[in-house]
Amino acid sequence: MRGAVMHGPGEIRVEEREAPRIVEPTDALIRVSAACVCGSDLWPYRGIGTGDGDWPMPMGHEYAGIVEEVGAEVRTVKPGQFVVGSFWASDNTCEICRAGYQSACVDRVPMGALGAQAERLRVPLADGTLVATPDVPSDDLVPSLLAASDVLGTGWFGAVAAEAGPGKTVAVVGDGAVGLLAVLAARQLGAERIVAMSRHESRQRLAREFGATDIIEERGDAGVAAIKELTGGLGAHSVVEAVGTQESMNQAIHATRPGGHVGFVGVAHGVAIDGMDLFWSLAHVHGGPAPVRRFLPELIDLIWNRQIDPGKVFDLSLPLEQAADGYRAMDQRDAIKVLLTP
């Protein structure tokens, strides 16, 4: 089986990998219809947070595809169905899952370790991880369904964590695919005003398509000042942090009004939140690895009924064999999000 493997920072190769097979009776085996490159894949690509012992690393944790085989205990999906799953496999029955935090399921398995940028994928805990679509989708729906696996689910969680909703002004820090889909989520959740913080024309355009009412190009303190100016000096009710740097986290906290909410979904590398700063901000802060499984049924429904089109974030589509080009394009910000077809 062909699959993408990182052999060190910047070194992506598509090579023969051992084909997965059913290991546990709760596993499903899927033929991957589409996978993609995640913003978080760029951290190891750039050598951040990795060590010599990490290589070789099979890549990819976003996937949608057709079930080929299921283990003896799998009940909710069956061969032939098209399924979307989260980037964490979860039992969806433990107390943490039932509270809506499937990404911290007591039995969770990181899908990244299994390598979804490949022809086939073993999905553990299939009943708690996968959601089947009503039918096999037409090709034009596949990118949007794939997006639900992580990038849409993560942007959605950011907007939910920031308590985006009716009457709210929502600011989104970060114009990557997650940030753009947090704009879409805020719109769906009924936010009154949605401010995308972006200085890239093509991303601004997509943000507007997804529902942004305002664009702010300034960053850092100037970005905060611009948000304050838009909101009568008070700050936004809700701010989604979708970058994961110290500057973006500070910007998010400072742009939030007292009592407002920061939803952070950028993987916070090297970020420290100043306690006194947070104390005086009176902001709520919530974030982390998105519990995508919580949102999947609703997101699939919205996509299936063509109410949302998150697949628009894929501005480059490549055969799996050219995965290295996809990583390069995202690393250099030539592409927002790259779809890979095995």
Place this chain on the structure above:
Amino acid sequence: MRGAVMHGPGEIRVEEREAPRIVEPTDALIRVSAACVCGSDLWPYRGIGTGDGDWPMPMGHEYAGIVEEVGAEVRTVKPGQFVVGSFWASDNTCEICRAGYQSACVDRVPMGALGAQAERLRVPLADGTLVATPDVPSDDLVPSLLAASDVLGTGWFGAVAAEAGPGKTVAVVGDGAVGLLAVLAARQLGAERIVAMSRHESRQRLAREFGATDIIEERGDAGVAAIKELTGGLGAHSVVEAVGTQESMNQAIHATRPGGHVGFVGVAHGVAIDGMDLFWSLAHVHGGPAPVRRFLPELIDLIWNRQIDPGKVFDLSLPLEQAADGYRAMDQRDAIKVLLTP
């Protein structure tokens, strides 16, 4: 007029201060029935976060007393009434106040700058700051009403920010007066299990009186492990951080289950929250200076009807003239909380 003034770290003197008078038409002048020493007064007492330019510093921001005079625009309180106010004066009409964050009111005035450990006190924005009791209270109710001004209101906010409520296990880090009253608040809010983290016998006893169901003496990682053990490995639903140190903040975050809530009301001196740690914890974090005014009507009601007795945290009562002894007793943890009577 006599009032307590700090002249440098550790130097409290009760001396003649200029008697306050009505300055703005929205002011009220009160004769202080009781004031007290706050845990946060110990920060400057210990020389933390202060500089040479800060002295002399009139002290005190917790107060209850009888209205003597009101400005021309004051409508809701009148001379002769017994009132309790928050440690932030607030208009209680701005958008931030209406959202329940009076401690960040756009017109807020810090009561600490006015010095409530004194015979008389000017209260700005009286209509938005003060709440009158149904009648002049009997003496035995005064300590509890005074407690509502800050220490109860702050513990209450900690419990609300931690989303303490029915079915929840709530852990409280810190056995100072705020922590103990967070225990009381959690009980009132209906929490199922309330864990006080304390190694002081007298404080443990008071925690149990206030509603603690469990006591944990361990701190730091051992304290976290003990909470995990109590909660089937998951962590508490709600944790109140009522200290304000790095260790206590880490302990609070690590003791919270994924999706759970940390309410932090300790003034976070020199605290940095590790972004990655918070990311993986999936905890909600919310705190800051308590919007006591939001809770005052309800708290006064509970006290008036003798449903709660937060005044028990005052284990030392002194005449104002002996304020220095009160600071010393709290600094050395000989007293939980010191009440001062002018």
